[in-house]
Amino acid sequence: MKNITSDKTNKVIITTKNSEQLAKKVKLLSAQILKRNQNLYKRLENR
Numbered sequence: 001m002k003n004i005t006s007d008k009t010n011k012v013i014i015t016t017k018n019s020e021q022l023a024k025k026v027k028l029l030s031a032q033i034l035k036r037n038q039n040l041y042k043r044l045e046n047r
Helices: 020-045
Strands: none
Touching: none
16 A cells, blocks of 8 residues: 655755756866766776
């Protein structure tokens, strides 16, 4: 038997479209990951 609750609270989903701060953080982290991956590939090529 399923437990059904009537939750009337409004939930806000934060995305990069509605949060400039989150968009900046995601962009920064993506750039860091891209740079790290580029460095890893360079190191692999030089082996």
